[in-house]
Amino acid sequence: MKPAAANAEPNAALLLGALAAAAVCAFLLSLAVGPVGLGRDLPGEAGALIFREIRLPRAVLGALVGASLGLSGAALQGYLRNPLAEPSLVGVSGGAALGAVLTIHLGWSAALALTLPLGALAGAAVAMLTVVALAGSQGGPVTLILAGLAVSSIATALVSLALNLSQNPFATVEMVFWLMGSLADRSLPQVWLSAPFMLAGIALLLLLGRALDALTLGEDAARSLGIDIGRTRLLVVAGTALSVGAATAVTGIIGFVGLIVPHALRPLAGHRPGLLLPASMLGGAIMLLLADVALRLLQPWMDLRIGVLTALLGAPFFVWLVLKTRSELAP
Amino acid sequence: MRLEARRLDVDLKGRPVLAGVDFAAQPAEVTAIIGPNGAGKSTLLRALAGLLLPTGGTVLADGRRLGEWERGALARALAYLPQERTVHWALTARAVVALGRLPHQPPGAGASAADTQAIDAALAAMDVVHLATRPVLEMSGGERARVLVARALAQEPSVLLADEPAAGLDPAHQLALFAHFARLAGAGRTVVVALHDLSLAARFCHRIVLMHGGRVVATGTPQDVLTAQHLAAVYRIDARYATLDGVPIVLPVGLLP
Numbered sequence A: 001m002k003p004a005a006a007n008a009e010p011n012a013a014l015l016l017g018a019l020a021a022a023a024v025c026a027f028l029l030s031l032a033v034g035p036v037g038l039g040r041d042l043p044g045e046a047g048a049l050i051f052r053e054i055r056l057p058r059a060v061l062g063a064l065v066g067a068s069l070g071l072s073g074a075a076l077q078g079y080l081r082n083p084l085a086e087p088s089l090v091g092v093s094g095g096a097a098l099g100a101v102l103t104i105h106l107g108w109s110a111a112l113a114l115t116l117p118l119g120a121l122a123g124a125a126v127a128m129l130t131v132v133a134l135a136g137s138q139g140g141p142v143t144l145i146l147a148g149l150a151v152s153s154i155a156t157a158l159v160s161l162a163l164n165l166s167q168n169p170f171a172t173v174e175m176v177f178w179l180m181g182s183l184a185d186r187s188l189p190q191v192w193l194s195a196p197f198m199l200a201g202i203a204l205l206l207l208l209g210r211a212l213d214a215l216t217l218g219e220d221a222a223r224s225l226g227i228d229i230g231r232t233r234l235l236v237v238a239g240t241a242l243s244v245g246a247a248t249a250v251t252g253i254i255g256f257v258g259l260i261v262p263h264a265l266r267p268l269a270g271h272r273p274g275l276l277l278p279a280s281m282l283g284g285a286i287m288l289l290l291a292d293v294a295l296r297l298l299q300p301w302m303d304l305r306i307g308v309l310t311a312l313l314g315a316p317f318f319v320w321l322v323l324k325t326r327s328e329l330a331p
Numbered sequence B: 001m002r003l004e005a006r007r008l009d010v011d012l013k014g015r016p017v018l019a020g021v022d023f024a025a026q027p028a029e030v031t032a033i034i035g036p037n038g039a040g041k042s043t044l045l046r047a048l049a050g051l052l053l054p055t056g057g058t059v060l061a062d063g064r065r066l067g068e069w070e071r072g073a074l075a076r077a078l079a080y081l082p083q084e085r086t087v088h089w090a091l092t093a094r095a096v097v098a099l100g101r102l103p104h105q106p107p108g109a110g111a112s113a114a115d116t117q118a119i120d121a122a123l124a125a126m127d128v129v130h131l132a133t134r135p136v137l138e139m140s141g142g143e144r145a146r147v148l149v150a151r152a153l154a155q156e157p158s159v160l161l162a163d164e165p166a167a168g169l170d171p172a173h174q175l176a177l178f179a180h181f182a183r184l185a186g187a188g189r190t191v192v193v194a195l196h197d198l199s200l201a202a203r204f205c206h207r208i209v210l211m212h213g214g215r216v217v218a219t220g221t222p223q224d225v226l227t228a229q230h231l232a233a234v235y236r237i238d239a240r241y242a243t244l245d246g247v248p249i250v251l252p253v254g255l256l257p
Helices: A012-032 A045-080 A092-105 A115-135 A141-165 A169-180 A188-206 A209-215 A219-224 A229-251 A257-265 A273-298 A306-329 B041-048 B071-077 B093-104 B113-125 B141-154 B171-186 B198-204 B228-235
Strands: B003-012 B015-025 B029-034 B056-061 B078-081 B159-163 B190-194 B207-212 B215-220 B237-244 B247-255
Touching: A012 A045, A012 A273, A045 A141, A045 A188, A045 A209, A045 A229, A045 A257, A045 A273, A092 A115, A092 A141, A092 A169, A092 A229, A115 A141, A115 A188, A115 A229, A141 A169, A169 A306, A188 A229, A188 A273, A209 A219, A209 A229, A209 A273, A209 B093, A219 A229, A219 B078, A257 A273, A257 A306, A273 A306, B003 B041, B015 B041, B015 B190, B015 B207, B015 B215, B029 B041, B029 B171, B029 B198, B041 B159, B041 B190, B071 B078, B071 B093, B078 B141, B093 B113, B093 B141, B113 B141, B141 B159, B141 B171, B159 B171, B171 B190, B171 B198, B198 B247, B207 B228, B215 B228, B228 B237, B228 B247
Parallel strands: B029 B190, B029 B207, B078 B159, B159 B190
Antiparallel strands: B003 B015, B003 B056, B207 B215, B237 B247
């Protein structure tokens, strides 16, 4: 009897190959689309300058940040065995936001632009260490979520405090805009600063495939299959902190990519959490690059920030997810 | 491979669950662990699998303490089938069974010919070939249970530890399951099964360990252990051990006051 096509095992090479090709196309599209048509309107030196200083950093950041968000979302969902998990759950985004807002509040970023991403990175690192210390070394997924929520709440409270106490309206506007997330006007030095951290985090998260596959059967069965749960947890936390922390440090908060992308790709990956990791990495890059291209096309009419767009798209998706989960859990 | 526990004490959340348990499972034998709910069967199996840290005593696999085993080598030698049958994602039965091959695959390697063969054999042994492409979450409880047994079989371990694998299976598949355990023992494997069906234990298991209140009450052949006195003392039941057409059966006829 031939199996139904929908239930056949996914062809991993085909899936990842198609996603990689789509990611390359999205990257090239991101390089090509903008208010000025390069080569046609602006040949020569000026065009090359725009390409090097504006388009390239923006496309590279879009790809790396999207990959970080998609991959860490898939890793967290797999580790926590919960389809509603998201990178911001472990407190890293909140910590990065607090670090960034503090550098603006204290006026450091006005003095030296690079202190902002550095402050955000430091905030992400502190948040991660606090979460790990709170959750304990032996705690399960639930303690990790609770510790992440606790740290996120503290970070949010302190961000509100900084906004509240801000004397300088320009600083306030800068903080609010930073919290919305954007890929625009990022410089190459900012890319060079954050890229190694994002790449390191991505590398750590990609090591998780076997462990997440085994965790499908629960923690005991995974351990009996030779999986080191402590190492798995460390890889999840460190990988998410590095990749999402560095991503948030440069772009601000971009939500929902880590939630939507793994969810959309899961059926294509045969629901296998291991295969979902590289798939979500590529899918995240595609989604963020395309969202950014869409923003640039919309720009003549509406100057939207990418974090706002992903939230506008993501929140209804989340509602739909809750309704779907409810109907699945219904007796 | 011989699996042995010596003077095993286990406390869970400060409560003693196992106290001074001596246990041995021999190769080429099916060893049953029986006892009332809460007797400590699952805890003993988890300790034997190296999944919890005993407060006292040791577990030896092939004469070596479990802690001295390299993680991967232990996973290739010993398979553990939990009582809990959760599968967290909508994997197909075949993908679930393939997870049993993880310890045999070097990182980054795909399925080898040996892997494919082991998966096919395990699916066939548990009569789930026809379910191979179906998501496990859509199956009935008994079907899912068989797929999960097949996962442990695909691991091709020297020692198989199975916690109530027969629960929820129809009679035909219960018999087939234990016949397969007997075949594994015949091939020199060590099989340890926790179960509640005393007739299945009497019929298919070479050795029975009777537990009560975290201690081993009796160890021996089915005839030695499944006596009316033991069953009365441990389960508070009036039970008869008999043979019907050469097949041993244990029939609980009533509760004791």
